[in-house]
Amino acid sequence: MSALLDRLRARLRRLLRAPTVPFDGFTLVGYRADVPKGMIHALLAGDYEGPERNAIKAVVRPGDRVVDIGACMGVVSLTAARVAGADNVVAFEPNPAAAAVAADNFALNRLPVRLERAAVGAQAGTATLAIGDGSWLGASIGGNYQTTVEVPVRAIAEVIAAYQPTVLVLDAEGMETDILPACPMQRLRAVVAEFHLAGVDPAVIDGLRHHLGAQGFARDTALSTSGTMVCTEVWTRIPAAAATA
Structure with a gap:
């Protein structure tokens, strides 16, 4: 019955073009001119991210310090801020339109996450971000969408040095293959990474996993998900005593 009521409420919000929508205990920006309808429909489906x-x-x-790379509308950053405190979360989002909505979501929920309107890569510079018209999901450096914008890129080593995170969240739409090998990991306790598998040599993804293992992390199989196009993997640092046992 509760699932049916949730579906009816979601349908009503779509019909009324609700300016805000509830999601996982947050109040988020809803229907308005600068938000693709596909993004709001993803929220109303209830399983976004x-x-x-x-x-x-x-x-x-x-008390953890969290860096969220590829924050989009800020939902994952808000989830981290609810646990660690907003002062301990930094969100990176290069899409100007998505970043504007993330800023509004942070304000709506009175969780003032620091927002950096930039991409992150192995090296600092600028890059071309391709953005879909109907959804911000999949916006990527060097993508195939017609809408593009030049964005600043921060070097991952500089980001780690500046914010000293203990948890790294990485949803960089393919840039993980550049970011992870260049990321200093000594201070990190956990890495939550979305791996994009389509069109990528499986050996490259296996190389990232090997790299994380060599840096003292183990994959949490209970929290990680599999998929043919995308998978989300959670890697946590092996305690020193266990690593030497």
């Missing part, structure tokens, strides 16, 4: 949010709820602790 489900694997990442579940991982954050399980992994992040009060």
Whole structure:
């Protein structure tokens, strides 16, 4: 019965073009001219960024410092801020339109996450971000969408040095293959990474996994998800005693 009521409420909000929508205990920007309808429909479906949010709820602790790369509308950043405190969360989002909505979502929920309107890569510079018209999901550096914008890129090593995160969240639409090998990991306790598998040599993804293992992390199979196009993996640092046992 509760699932049926949720579907009816979602349908009513779509019909009324609700200016805000409830989602996982937050109040989020709803229907308005600068938000693709596809993004609001994803929220109303109830499972938006489900694997990442579940991982954050399980992994992040009060006082953790979290860097969220590829924050989009800020939902995962809000989830982290609810646990660690907004002052301990930094969100990176290069899409100007998505970043504007993320800022509004942070304000709506009185969780003033620091927002950096930039991409992150192996090296600093600028890059061309391709953005879909009907959805911001899949916006990527060097993508195939017709709408493009030049965005600043921050070097991951500089980001780690500046914010000293203990948890790294990475949803960079393919840029993970550049970011992870260049990321200093000594201070990190956990990595939540979305791996984009389509069109990528499986050996490249296996190389990222090997790299994380070599840096002292183990994959949490209970929190990680599999898929043919995308998978979300959670890697946590092996305690020193266990690593030497």
